[in-house]
Amino acid sequence: MPDARFFQTLPERTVDDLAAAIGDRVVRGGDVRIAGVAPLNRAGASELSFLSDRRHKTALAETRAGAVVLSEALVDEAPPGAAVIVSSEVQAAWARAADLLHRPHALDPLAGPPAWLEDDSIVIEPGVVLGPGVSIGRGTRIGANTVVGAGVQIGRNCQIGPLVSLSHALIGDRVRILAGARIGEAGFGAAPSRSGPVDIPQLGRVILQDGVTVGANSCIDRGAFDDTVIGENSKIDNLVQIAHNVTIGRNGLLAAHTGISGSVKVGDNVMFGGRAGIGDHITIGEGARVAGGAGVLADIPPGETWSGYPAKPLRQSLREAVWLAKQVSKTKG
Numbered sequence: 001m002p003d004a005r006f007f008q009t010l011p012e013r014t015v016d017d018l019a020a021a022i023g024d025r026v027v028r029g030g031d032v033r034i035a036g037v038a039p040l041n042r043a044g045a046s047e048l049s050f051l052s053d054r055r056h057k058t059a060l061a062e063t064r065a066g067a068v069v070l071s072e073a074l075v076d077e078a079p080p081g082a083a084v085i086v087s088s089e090v091q092a093a094w095a096r097a098a099d100l101l102h103r104p105h106a107l108d109p110l111a112g113p114p115a116w117l118e119d120d121s122i123v124i125e126p127g128v129v130l131g132p133g134v135s136i137g138r139g140t141r142i143g144a145n146t147v148v149g150a151g152v153q154i155g156r157n158c159q160i161g162p163l164v165s166l167s168h169a170l171i172g173d174r175v176r177i178l179a180g181a182r183i184g185e186a187g188f189g190a191a192p193s194r195s196g197p198v199d200i201p202q203l204g205r206v207i208l209q210d211g212v213t214v215g216a217n218s219c220i221d222r223g224a225f226d227d228t229v230i231g232e233n234s235k236i237d238n239l240v241q242i243a244h245n246v247t248i249g250r251n252g253l254l255a256a257h258t259g260i261s262g263s264v265k266v267g268d269n270v271m272f273g274g275r276a277g278i279g280d281h282i283t284i285g286e287g288a289r290v291a292g293g294a295g296v297l298a299d300i301p302p303g304e305t306w307s308g309y310p311a312k313p314l315r316q317s318l319r320e321a322v323w324l325a326k327q328v329s330k331t332k333g
Contacts, residue, residue: 001036001047002203002225005133005151006168008103009036015067015083018048022087022096027075029083032066037098037203039225040065048085048101050094051077069094091191092198102203104168105150107131112150125162137173149184155210168222172210178238180217183208187221187228187244187262200224202244209233215240215256224262231268243280255292267302 001009013021016030035046040056043049043065050069051060057077060068067083069090078084087093105112112132117124119138124130127145134148137156142148146160149167154160158175166177167184177183189200204223208230214220215238222228223245230236234252241259242248249268254260258272261280270284273292284290285302295309308317 001038002102003151003168003205005153006105006149006205007203008105010101010103012046013100015048015085018067018097018100019085021100022085022093024069024085024087024093027078027084027086029067032083034067034097034101036101037094037201038065040068042225048094048097050090052090069097089191089193091200092193095191095198095200098201098203102201105132107147107149115148118156143179152184161216168204169206169208171208172212172232174211175208176213177208178214178216178218181214182217182219183214184222185219187224189224189244189262204228204244206230209250212236218242237274249286 012033012035015026015032015034018034019026034048038047038049040049040059040063043063045066047065048067049063049065060077063079065082068078069085069087070078071090072086075084075086109132115130115134117136121138122136123141125144128142129147131148131150133151135153139157140154142160143162145162146164152166152169154171155173157173160177161179163180164177165182169184184206186202190197191200202222202224204225204227206220206222206228209232211233212230213235215236217238218236218240220228220242221244226245228244229247231248231250233250234248236254237256239256240254243260243262245263246260248266251269253271255272255274257275260278263281264278265283267286269287271289275293276290278296282296282299284300287303288300289305290296291307294307294311296311300306305314306312307314
């Protein structure tokens with residue numbers, strides 16, 4: 001289930017009710033009661049999951065989900081104990097169902113427990129809004145006109161700049177977040193449907209470990225279901241984009257305009273030059289370095305330096321650049 005500090009779980013529904021609401025057909029198990037949604041590998045008996053890609057049939061066979069949304073072609077692959085909803089737009093159907101079962105908590109300070117401040121060393125500058133259930137540790141300063149959403153936990157001796165927005169986030173000690181940063185907004189995800197793209201609910205969190213710095217106007221999206229995690233003592237420059245489900249290890253360095261796509265895994269002590277771009281579902285090993293302007297479309301082994309577009313090991317990239325320059329010179333001659 002999504003973290004109750006950030007998401008309200010709405011009343012459970014039967015599979016029949018959900019299918020009627022999202023416009024799809026029940027094959028079996030219409031009376032099964034569903035209380036939430038989850039990926040196949042994490043779903044339990046009261047949760048709805050989906051599979052839209054045959055490559056992940058193993059996960060479908062092993063799921064413990066109470067119900068699944070499948071295409072007509074995959075119905076025979078459904079686990080025997082699960083209720084089944086058939087849809088021609090599987091992911092969009094699951095997204096619509098998720099909206100019927102989960103909702104982010106409202107910012108209304110009267111909607112839940114008041115913010116908890118550890119002691120009077122905390123400084124709250126003018127115009128700050130604190131949502132219900134917020135927790136702030138001693139020695140922390142919150143800058144003017146910053147908005148801290150429901151349930152956000154902020155550790156000790158943090159410096160939060162002005163005009164920052166924080167939501168769906170757990171923030172460690174000694175974290176610095178500079179002006180205008182956006183932490184915990186919904187990650188980018190949309191499923192195609194006959195009526196146009198459908199937003200996929202983002203039901204995860206952002207975790208900033210101790211000593212992290214986030215530069216001005218940088219954005220770190222919350223996870224789609226798992227968490228987006230920034231490791232201890234990592235330093236993020238201004239205008240950096242980190243997408244949902246990214247995990248960055250300890251002591252990472254990310255220069256300005258770096259963009260990291262969803263579900264990237266980054267080891268400890270990795271450095272990114274300015275304007276580096278990382279494709280989704282890529283793994284970057286410990287101690288690797290990505291040169292400025294590189295476009296990474298493949299996994300990078302530990303300790304290597306890559307550059308260019310598409311990025312390659314540095315020596316190979318330089319040799320290719322030199323060879324290309326020579327060919328151009330010959331052509332001009």
